[in-house]
Amino acid sequence: MTTHPDELAGLTGLFTDQERAIADSVRALTAREVEPYVADWFERGEIDDPRGLMRKLGTLGLLGMHLDGYGCAGTTATEYGVACLELEACDSGLRSMVSVQGSLAMYAIWKWASEEEKQRWLPGMAAGELIGCFGLTEPDHGSDPANMRTRARRDGADWIIDGRKMWITNGSLADVAVIWAQTDEGVRGFAVPTETAGFSANTIEHKMSLRASVTAELVLDGVRVPDSAAFPEVRGLRGPLSCLSEARYGIVWGAMGAARTALECAQRYAVEREQFGRPIGGFQLTQQKLADMTLEYTKGVLLAVHLGRLKDAGALRPEQVSIGKLNNVREAIDICRTARTILGANGISLEYPVIRHANNLESVLTYEGTVEMHTLILGQKLTGQSAFQ
Numbered sequence: 001m002t003t004h005p006d007e008l009a010g011l012t013g014l015f016t017d018q019e020r021a022i023a024d025s026v027r028a029l030t031a032r033e034v035e036p037y038v039a040d041w042f043e044r045g046e047i048d049d050p051r052g053l054m055r056k057l058g059t060l061g062l063l064g065m066h067l068d069g070y071g072c073a074g075t076t077a078t079e080y081g082v083a084c085l086e087l088e089a090c091d092s093g094l095r096s097m098v099s100v101q102g103s104l105a106m107y108a109i110w111k112w113a114s115e116e117e118k119q120r121w122l123p124g125m126a127a128g129e130l131i132g133c134f135g136l137t138e139p140d141h142g143s144d145p146a147n148m149r150t151r152a153r154r155d156g157a158d159w160i161i162d163g164r165k166m167w168i169t170n171g172s173l174a175d176v177a178v179i180w181a182q183t184d185e186g187v188r189g190f191a192v193p194t195e196t197a198g199f200s201a202n203t204i205e206h207k208m209s210l211r212a213s214v215t216a217e218l219v220l221d222g223v224r225v226p227d228s229a230a231f232p233e234v235r236g237l238r239g240p241l242s243c244l245s246e247a248r249y250g251i252v253w254g255a256m257g258a259a260r261t262a263l264e265c266a267q268r269y270a271v272e273r274e275q276f277g278r279p280i281g282g283f284q285l286t287q288q289k290l291a292d293m294t295l296e297y298t299k300g301v302l303l304a305v306h307l308g309r310l311k312d313a314g315a316l317r318p319e320q321v322s323i324g325k326l327n328n329v330r331e332a333i334d335i336c337r338t339a340r341t342i343l344g345a346n347g348i349s350l351e352y353p354v355i356r357h358a359n360n361l362e363s364v365l366t367y368e369g370t371v372e373m374h375t376l377i378l379g380q381k382l383t384g385q386s387a388f389q
């Protein structure tokens, strides 16, 4: 008889009935709509009917789910976190699709756009009828967005935007792109309809990670938008960083979903696979791997719950999100790689979810602030010295 890692540490007891109900409904959706197909999507580097999938996610209330009003579900941050964990237990690409829609594109509009723009975009985005993306990274500026080259200049009552954005999730699916650009007043955000003349998106091919997720380069060539498309209040990097903090919070949870799937798979495999006449789970070295994976998974979930409760109390600080993102993604990728070794040669096959999760987490390790950036954020807090430049 085996014990599930959640049961071993009593993790399920940490959650309310409502949180458990959300986890169950997300798991039912992923089991029906994504899990049977996701290895094939990963292999082909293409999602079947991403718009249909986004609508299904919207129907379940998962898009912008922790935002209030405009058709959003208005859940707690912990409920949103639990949903991210279950989405990423299926695939990091699926969680990315939801994070970018809800925590980056919708959050940016919800927090910073004019009322008119909120009414225009948010209800359709919450329903999954409209898709959003978030353009901050550029070909030459990733970790240092302050030096971005994309520029918006006033032209009468309008703005003209020129530049390029790179590695943009949902980029070639999007109806609206949140674009951050330099202006004479500092960095400003714009909600740009992707049908605007001069806007184009080129899907990025040949990725070996997040293959079941659309990533694109955005080209803005003299894109003209009215002043109402500009976010009226916010100036400087405070705008995009506020959104990144939301999405990073979801990753704290999501990474533990990927870890859980790899751990469950390795545990099952260890008791079924026999070598030298006995299950490989009977060897002490395999048991040590499983025990260490379970420790890190348990600590990661506890940290996510702690940060979720802090966020619900309105007390979560950005550097605390860095603690969660840095630790949980780093440990999740380690758990996936260890699970891979337990599966032996089968570990490299898409017949099992482990290598897919490990490869996906390579992207998760880099986006939303690299390991190095989050380390420097914590280093700065600990020493009072900035080591960024």
Ligand code: FAD
Residues within 6 Å of the ligand: 100, 134, 135, 136, 137, 139, 140, 141, 142, 143, 144, 166, 167, 168, 169, 170, 209, 210, 215, 363, 366, 367, 368, 369, 370, 371, 372, 373, 376, 387, 388, 389
């Ligand atoms: P760089 O900034 O060039 O960094 C390269 C390396 O140098 C890293 O290890 C970095 O940590 C290190 N480094 C840089 N500066 C320092 C320093 N001061 N000290 C120490 N080390 C340093 N971006 C978006 O805007 N929207 C999206 O939707 C989006 N989706 C993505 C999806 C995928 C699949 C991927 C892979 C990326 C996505 N990104 C997105 C981009 C992502 O946020 C960037 O890749 C990330 O910020 C890192 O930037 P970079 O790749 O340019 O690396």
